[in-house]
Amino acid sequence: MTTTEVTWEFFEEQIERPPLTPAQVAWRRFRRHKMALVGVGLLIAIFLYVTVGAFFYSEADANRTDLSITLSPPSPDHPLGTDGTGRCILARTIYGGQISVLIGLFAVIVSVTVGVLIGAISGYYGGHIDAILMRFTEAMFNIPQLFLLILLAKFLSGKIPTFKLLGRSFSGSVIVIIGVIGLTSWMYLARIVRANFLSLKEQEFVTAARCIGSRNFSIIFEHILPNSVAPIVVAATLGVASAIINEAYVSFLGLGVQPPTATWGNMLDQAYHHLDSEPWMWFFPGMLILLTVLGINFVGDGLRDALDPRALTQTE
């Protein structure tokens, strides 16, 4: 714990300066969190890798098979080597990265939507609705996530056809994986949001909103929800990291996104068979997952400290 020297200048400065908005306070605190800045740096680097890299390698490069150069080690032509059908690993990590990151982001959107809805409705209305929803949440919470992932992935696999978006065709399994990961990771968030709603709905501003005739819908989303944004943001950030890891797990077990669409996860599928002779095949995609998840965890940690409402008063 740091003790602040309270000097006259400090007070003067405080008086002259207009009060900081909560966002500014959070930003100031975030900026001082060294690890978080390292995390931001890592994420920018990964982002540049998967976007700028796309200018050097086309998606056709990533999916082009060349049986004359299968399983070749890193060389000037293919800096990260090639895989079992002669595809360039570097190009595949670039396009696979785009999909992995997209899966991470969209899976979190799904889980945040479900988690916030269930948590908010449960906390706000209470009573029977709360009892039913919370029993369901608790039940889902008590099944280890990986088992749920496997069951749901098999349950939904092959039910969505290939589709085109932004000039690229995506295997329908991308949607399945997003849904599967999103639908197995909302429980924790639902509990946080519910707890937040339980305490916030008793406060005066909610009573006031009700007195001026606000509808339940508007009280939930316009009055109470903005007050529980901080824990949601933190949980969502860390959720992206675990979604990317989960994508890798599901893919490793062979239930992930189907080829030819590459993801970091499905590049690790069958990695076991190349353990000793072709380490480049599994080392690089795994390393990229590690760096991305590490970056997100650092940022999430920084956000947690920066947005902690209990510490909001001690700014400088």
Added chain:
Amino acid sequence: MTRYIIRRLLQTIPLLLIISVILFVLANKMGDPLASFGGRRRIRSGDRERLTRKLGLDKPILVQYAIWLVGNDWMKVDIDGDGILDEYGTRKGVLRGDFGKSFMEKRPVLEIIKERVSNTLILMLTCEVVILIFSLLIGIYSALRQYSTLDYVFTAFSFIGYSMPIFWLALILMYIFAVNFKQWGLPYFPTIGMYDLAVGRTVGQITWHMVLPVATISIMSVAGYSRYVRSQMLEVISQDYIRTAYAKGLPERMVIMGHALKNAALPLVTIVGMDLPLLLSGAVVTESIFAWPGMGRLFWSAAQDTDIPVLMGILVIISALVVIFQIITDITYTFLDPRIRYD
């Protein structure tokens, strides 16, 4: 306290029922159990119809669930599909301890699980011990020497360990300690199985085969737990009673071990209890990679074959374990920390 325990146990009954309904619906809709029924041979459509009826897969899902739960030996079943009820069913249902027969192996599910469960327990209990010892040692050291070089090193490693997919860590460990060690002519660790078939199932063999899987699982968990112990310990050593203990002249060892550690390690009980499902999930992947013949691997192969009775057996047993462990955790906590009362 007794009332609290009874209430908690009663609450688990509806909880487990809901869990089993969710799992049953998912497991039954995840694939065609008959697809791999006859091995490589294709099943004729007449046989398929007969099998479907025999396994009870032709009934509505809720009826199937009811039969799974309470059995069908109290009602007549139609065996030949002519619409006439012929004789009494043979299944007793989960509530009477009958988890059905495996579709693939045609043996009772409980028998199959029993063979595997000890293998998983050996692995998990060893991991749990290793995890506790190392996370306490690292956590305490980091807290007492806060901001020292080693503290930073541990912090960095724990973040990295926390951010790795577990199977990638397993691949790296295998690459270094099995593949490279073998090339360098050093003694190397085995990467598959539980024991050498030529030597047999001895304690030495199992220990030797367990090193890499245990290391993989432990590194992941120690990364998280040691950070937790560190922050708990930092909080405790700034308390008044620690200063009092120093002031009355106790040596540092006794202050740390006798006063600080006891309180700092308390929340670890909760974390360990809560993370049990995480450990079991990790086991699915770890056991698959290291070909460890445990429950995780059994689950994985059953999922591939859509062997519904085995899947349901494993899932229900594990979910029940998770729920019961939570109760045990909460109760242990009250014994360890007299400040907490549930009444």
